[in-house]
Amino acid sequence: MKETPNHGQIDIYNFDDTIFKYLINEQLEVLWSNIEVLELDKNIVVYTEGSRPKGVYLVKKGILKIYKTNNEGKEHIIRFAKPNDIIGFRSVISDEPYCTSAKTLEPAVLVFVPASIFISFLKENNLFSLQLVKLSCKELGESNQFITDLALKSLKERLAEVLLILYNNFGTDKDNFLRITLTREDIANMVGTATESIIRQLAELKKENIIDLVGKKIKILDLKKLENLGKQ
Amino acid sequence: MKETPNHGQIDIYNFDDTIFKYLINEQLEVLWSNIEVLELDKNIVVYTEGSRPKGVYLVKKGILKIYKTNNEGKEHIIRFAKPNDIIGFRSVISDEPYCTSAKTLEPAVLVFVPASIFISFLKENNLFSLQLVKLSCKELGESNQFITDLALKSLKERLAEVLLILYNNFGTDKDNFLRITLTREDIANMVGTATESIIRQLAELKKENIIDLVGKKIKILDLKKLENLGKQ
DNA sequence: CGGCTCCTTGATCAAGGTCAAGACATGTGG
DNA sequence: CCACATGTCTTGACCTTGATCAAGGAGCCG
Numbered sequence: 274m275k276e277t278p279n280h281g282q283i284d285i286y287n288f289d290d291t292i293f294k295y296l297i298n299e300q301l302e303v304l305w306s307n308i309e310v311l312e313l314d315k316n317i318v319v320y321t322e323g324s325r326p327k328g329v330y331l332v333k334k335g336i337l338k339i340y341k342t343n344n345e346g347k348e349h350i351i352r353f354a355k356p357n358d359i360i361g362f363r364s365v366i367s368d369e370p371y372c373t374s375a376k377t378l379e380p381a382v383l384v385f386v387p388a389s390i391f392i393s394f395l396k397e398n399n400l401f402s403l404q405l406v407k408l409s410c411k412e413l414g415e416s417n418q419f420i421t422d423l424a425l426k427s428l429k430e431r432l433a434e435v436l437l438i439l440y441n442n443f444g445t446d447k448d449n450f451l452r453i454t455l456t457r458e459d460i461a462n463m464v465g466t467a468t469e470s471i472i473r474q475l476a477e478l479k480k481e482n483i484i485d486l487v488g489k490k491i492k493i494l495d496l497k498k499l500e501n502l503g504k505q
Numbered sequence: 506m507k508e509t510p511n512h513g514q515i516d517i518y519n520f521d522d523t524i525f526k527y528l529i530n531e532q533l534e535v536l537w538s539n540i541e542v543l544e545l546d547k548n549i550v551v552y553t554e555g556s557r558p559k560g561v562y563l564v565k566k567g568i569l570k571i572y573k574t575n576n577e578g579k580e581h582i583i584r585f586a587k588p589n590d591i592i593g594f595r596s597v598i599s600d601e602p603y604c605t606s607a608k609t610l611e612p613a614v615l616v617f618v619p620a621s622i623f624i625s626f627l628k629e630n631n632l633f634s635l636q637l638v639k640l641s642c643k644e645l646g647e648s649n650q651f652i653t654d655l656a657l658k659s660l661k662e663r664l665a666e667v668l669l670i671l672y673n674n675f676g677t678d679k680d681n682f683l684r685i686t687l688t689r690e691d692i693a694n695m696v697g698t699a700t701e702s703i704i705r706q707l708a709e710l711k712k713e714n715i716i717d718l719v720g721k722k723i724k725i726l727d728l729k730k731l732e733n734l735g736k737q
Numbered sequence: 738c739g740g741c742t743c744c745t746t747g748a749t750c751a752a753g754g755t756c757a758a759g760a761c762a763t764g765t766g767g
Numbered sequence: 768c769c770a771c772a773t774g775t776c777t778t779g780a781c782c783t784t785g786a787t788c789a790a791g792g793a794g795c796c797g
Contacts (some may be wrong), residue, residue, distance in 0.1 A: 341653040344736075349653045366642045372649055395638065399631040402638055406627065409641040410598045416648035417583055417604055421573040423655040424581045424697025428753065457776065465656025467754055472777060488762090489775090504576075660785065689744065699786055704745060720794090721743090 283333050283382055285310055290357045291331055292408060295401045300394055309385040319360075319375040319383065326364040326371055328387040332356050335381025336443075336453060339373050340462065350463040352415070353378075353442060353453070363409070365391055378455075423465055431464045432474050433502035436484070440493060450490045515565050515614055517542055522589045523563055524640060527633045532626055541617040551592075551607040551615065558596040558603055560619040564588050567613025568675075568685060571605050572694065582695040584647070585610075585674060585685070595641070597623055610687075655697055663696045664706050665734035668716070672725060682722045689721075 286305055288294050293304060311330075313319070319330060322341060332354050339360060340350045351373055354360045364371045365388045395402045422434050436451075443452040455463075461471040475491075478484045483499055485492040493499065518537055520526050525536060543562075545551070551562060554573060564586050571592060572582045583605055586592045596603045597620045627634045654666050668683075675684040693703040707723075710716045715731055717724040725731065 341649070343653070343657045347657055349656045351649055351652060363642045363645055366638055367646060369646070372646050395635060396631070399628070399634060402631060402634040403627060406598055406634055406638050406641060409638060409645055410595045413595055413641055413645050413648060414599060414601070414604050416645060416652060417573070419652055420583060420648060420655060421575065421581045423652060425575045425579055456774090468775090469755080469777080470753055473753090476777090688742090700743090701745080701787080702785055705785090708745090 285333060285382075285384060288331075292359060292401070292404055293331070295404050296394060296398060300398060300401075303390060304386065304394075307387055307390050311383040311385055313377050313381045313383065315377050315379045315381075317377045317381075319377065320371050322372060322374045323370050326361055326368075326388060328385055329362045329365055329391050330360050330375070331384040331386065332358050332360065333382040333384055335383075336378045337375050337381060338378055338459065339375050341373050348462050349465060350459060351419075352412075353439075355442065362391070362405070366395075366405075366409075378453075378459075428464065428466055428470060429474050429477065430502055431466075432460070432471065432478070433499050435460065435463045436491070436493070436499060437503045440496070440499075445493055448492065449494070450487075450492050454489045456489065517565060517614075517616060520563075524591060524633070524636050525563070527636050528626060528630060532630060532633075535622060536618065536626075539619055539622050543615040543617055545609050545613045545615065547609050547611045547613075549609045549613075551609065552603050554604060554606045555602050558593055558601075558620060560617055561594045561597055561623050562592050562607070563616040563618065564590050564592065565614040565616055567615075568610045569607050569613060570610055570691065571607050573605050580694050581697060582691060583651075585671075587674065594623070594637070598627075598637075598641075610685075610691075660696065660698055660702060661706050661709065662734055663698075664692070664703065664710070665715075665731050667692065667695045668723065668725070668731060669735045672728070672731075677725055680724065681726070682719075682724050686721045 285308075288296075288301070288304070293301070296304060310333075311319075313335070319337065320326070334356055337354045337360065338350050339352050339354060340348045342348045354375070360375055361371065395405065422431055426434065439451055439453055439455075445451055457471050457475075458468045460475075461468045464471060475484070475486060478499075479486055481498070483495045483502075485494055517540075520528075520533070520536075525533070528536060542565075543551075545567075551569065552558070566588055569586045569592065570582050571584050571586060572580045574580045586607070592607055593603065627637065654663055658666065671683050671685055671687075677683055689703050689707075690700045692707075693700045696703060707716070707718060710731075711718050713730070715727045715734070717726055
């Protein structure tokens, strides 16, 4: 019925930890026979703001940044996508051009689901649409939080907030290093500030023994203090 | 079957221009017999950030601001709700405390729909959940746009953007005055800045013949220039 | 009238943006 | 393996934006 090609350790046909687990077997069959697997290098653009959505992407491996670019070319990172996240569904559902772009930060494996298939699942399967309502409401809550953070907080507090978001999304390894490695510029583009300012603020946090810096890796030394800063 | 009490010119039981038009007749009956009508003065708080959601509110008359407050008491306005909008659904669906507060800007009439009823509609009626997915995706798109605006734009550009949002949501009267009247402080709380800064920037826009100011009323003189500023 | 609330303006100052220059790291082709 | 190029990080100096403080004016209402 289905073969399982070997993409590293990844089982492309396993949707247990994704929103597609709410599909009925019949729909899973449709899904299996319509998906397309994409193996991408790092720094590959998956879709671009303004273009027409062809479908949604399920992340199987790797991390992507979801961002917007203003017309001076400066980019702003809205969020990241990690394995088992789906991206691009907002535009598919609204049937509008993508309002963001997506780019791989590291080599990635994506599963592409055509828009028509995705929409038909929504129409046929109420449990599935219900879960998608929940998902988009969750993202909406996060976006609203982010709006307030940007509007009311100081640079340092916003940086703390961003580090916490990264911590909650990607966790830390056994040595307390964040499991995502970003350039200073990427961090600046999340916080909405200049690279130099981020460097100075990171140095501040290090001086206060809240974090430690080893190359691009960031080590969380004092989560409590970081949370206090972020919750300011 | 249903009586139609007279709340001004408002037909409380008419849901034609709201998301409830997707309910089947049987569900409308349930809705009619479970709603509660609230007539509120201006500056009344409908729900508060952090409290448990009891249900959703349909705006029948008036304008409300949806905002968050930080712990220094400074508020940030996320958006406004106007007649036929529903508010509070995000928290009901996520079953989380409200992440925002809602307050009337003028005397208002709201229809309260208990959470359990609202959720049951979602579970029973796929068309209804589909529409709600669309609604939350639309709000998500707007939120993402707002995030980028706040992060990348100058004060003046953000003000232009906010004026455009107001224009698109509330329109203008025959003399080109915005159909919503806000205090300078409210505008500042949308843009995420200080009241004084807004006053200075409004004066700037007036000097450039882009807007005119008559008391609290704002007149749009040059929509093109305003859009160019906002789209910067 | 007096007491609100809201608007406005000026002066001052700090946060953070910008520019410039150099250090360090990484990768690539010869 | 080296030489060079490119990308990233860091620091210092300077300057702009917009936040804050202070004071006064305008409008409104009981």
